[in-house]
Amino acid sequence: MSHDAKHSAAHGAAHAHETHHPTGNQYLKIAIILTIITAIEVWAYYIPALVASPLFNPALIIMSALKFGIVVLFYMHIKFDHPLFRLLFTASLILALCTGTALMFLFKVF
């Protein structure tokens, strides 16, 4: 891993900021997408037929995960940054998700 690390540090990091980072207008687009997803979530909350649907909760969770992913990938620029950060964060996140799910399973939340 450290070999990789050095490589991308030497060749990637110095240039990454100029070449890959989104511009202000792209950030604006991302912000608009996030707002639209939030608007859809809130809108759906007020439609009783949708709330009654068995797909309501999964759909909301998927939309929430989507927003989570967009912010982490672009705003936190994990997509363009050193792979080490991705590893540190996703490993912890996966463990946190597994632990949370296991806890809820043990308490018969689902």
Place this chain on the structure above:
Amino acid sequence: MASHAAAAPHTAGADAGHDDGHEHHHYTTTGLDNRKIAIWAFLGSECMLFASLISTYLIYKGKSLVGPFPHTEWVNEAGKRFEPILDIPVTSASTAVLLASSFAMVLALQAVQLKGKPIAATAGWWERIQRSSQFWLAATAFLGATFLGFQAYEFTSFVHEGLTIKTNLFGSTFFTLTGFHGAHVTVGVLWLMTLLWIDRTRGLGPKDELIVDICALYWHFVDVVWIVIFTLVYLIS
């Protein structure tokens, strides 16, 4: 960064601009700055923290013996009626505010990175304002403070409606979870105001990219936690 350091002569000061002036260009194995590795490890740890808090909220959901309840109405022994307590319109507004603050934060980081770069004479107001790190830092802090204002309003109105941290399991878990998040936002606002103060006193430039970046990472993380809380606590009943 590693390539910069390799090119620079190995003397103190010549290269000090890399960091925030506190450290000289110490050699590092990966070429990355220590502080950025530490903040990502910290955010990983925070994932576990909020996972535990949110899991507890969900485990106790629907287990309260007395109301008020989040999504359903409740009538107490005296016949008093309590409406579902969560205020979705207000919280949707505060969610939008926090999302907007993340947008302001990325532009603040961008403005710091681009400081000193020439800007075209034909640039419009949007290009020009994108270059103002002070504007975007202030905007982020302001939006964060607005979110806290919404939260203070929400908490006080809940207390008026008869839900305190002692009332039931919902009250305990709800106030603790959102209070924990609010405390994180408060730390973030203080952090942003400190950066703004530094920017006003000595000016933040590309050499300070890192200290703005780690604050931004923290701020966005607080935002994504709210994204999860908003869905799991407020929208899903």
Place this chain on the structure above:
Amino acid sequence: MATIAAPTHAGHAEASSQNTGIWSWIATTDHKRIGTLYLWTALFFFLVGGLEAVLIRTQLMKPNMGFVSAETYNQLFTMHGTTMVFLAIMPLSAAFFNFLIPLQIGARDVAFPRLNAFSYWVYLLGGIFLTVPILFDVAPNGGWFGYAPLTTVQFSPGHNIDFWVIGLQVLGVSSLAAAFNFITTIINMRAPGMTLMRMPMFTWMSFVVQFLLVLAFPPITVALVFLLMDRFFGTTFYAIAAGADPLLWQHLFWVFGHPEVYILILPAFGLVSEVLPTFSKKPLFGYNVMVYSGIMIGFLGFGVWAHHMFAVGMGAVADSIFSMMTMLIAIPTGVKIFNWIATMWAGEVRFEVPMKFAIALIGMFTIGGISGVMHSSPPADLQQTDTYFIVAHFHYVLFGGSIMGIFAGIYHYYPKMTGRFMDTGLGNLHFWGNLIGMNLTFFPMHFSGLYGMPRRIYQYDSGQGWDLFNLMSTYGTYLIALSTLVFVWNFVRSRTRGAVAGNDPWGAGTLEWSIPSPPPEYNFAQLPEVTSRYPLWDLKDPSKTAGIAHSHADAMTITDAHAVPVHEETERFTAKELGIPMPLPTAKPLFTAVGLMTMFSGLLFLRNDLFAVAMTITIGGACMFIGGLYAWLTSPLE
């Protein structure tokens, strides 16, 4: 770098004169000094915890003894567990993290020297906060696991548990801060060529432990916050009358508690993995597999927590899953045992004191591991849970494993830390007293446990077949206590009287032995360029390492570090002479730590309806904490 000014005696004297005195310790940011502080403090708490054990065993020596009251007994066993886990073994490991990790990876300090000092001071203050109440008979009395609802105000109205919940919360801050520091240090401060797969095994195991800390402490932080809110602000997290689930605490605690077991044992595994190759004159057998099994233990360690809770009735599915995961984790652990044995196989084994302790770990830990596999099976566990059989099991793991490993480490690294050997005769006395004493103490507990003796009882009637076993356990404890006194005498005395040790007194192969003992403040005058796992053996006896991979390629890619091939550094300079910037001494981390502790201790007054006092202390502490933090972050490091 070859043109460095020749060392002058004047410079040497000047360096040593500024480096003494109490202020030099209070303001230190040197990882070696912080490691030394950790070592002394943790040994002190180890003696405190040991004294508590002696009192416990005296009470249990014979049926229906009245040596201490039931209440005092509760405080003693609670504080024995809490002290040994949080104030002795973890910080003893931290002493080695601090002292060794930078030396083993070829760094001049940790990534954040001042954060490192902060971790130590928070630990010290939290430790004092937890320990002092026992002198006033208000020590925590709810067990080291503090099961709620027992620990809520309804059932524990005194201040006892307040000290526990606040103390552990504060100690968590210390552990987390240190963990972020060491993760960064190991990732980012390695010398050129020190690839991950060349790191000494102690550093590897420590690396795994830091991730366990970072990921296991948040759940207990949350559990403690809930308890703290329940106790001080009247929330209902653990209030059964309000519909709370009595298992919430247990689950959150053990989500932390089981990884904690590996936090306690893996550093000891790392230490013996340094000792065994050195005294067998052979590279560690199966290095890669040792690394993978360490990672595997850490990873699986998060999926086994509920085996502490088989008796609560989680249902067949959950029981089966956690039972299987628990049996699975025995595999990577067993791999380590066999690799250590294979390391010694056909080696030129020298039975020095550290080696004896390391071999004792292999034997004793295996006993504890096997009894662990026994109660990984829920039907067996239902018979054994909450009996002395469990006490026997985890003392074989923690005393036979962690403590033996840490003693191996202390005897092994004492010459590096102080420049002098510990006395071998006294060391042998300590070793045999410890080994016989621990078996005399804990082996009979298997029997008293299977005969049905429950844990945590302060008296028992005669005629249940427990008398003899309890008497043996008590005499064993006295033997351990006596041999520990021998150790303390040896440890203190050898600082000035021990035989002088050179750079590499044991003929070891890793980087920390290439520099003087004790190491100079800057550790390495020139950063070493590492080309294999045992660079010193490459230098002194290449035949030992002929079988393992060497490569210069990685080291050559970094050119700005001015690294030089690994060599023995024998001369001492000051950092100033060498032009190496060192972190400035500062007391700001201490100031900040005091603020943090003050902030939390204000809570104590809330339950006495002294609201104004509580707020004054808490806000005062918070101002101190924040002010200290700002002062610290805005002042230059070096």
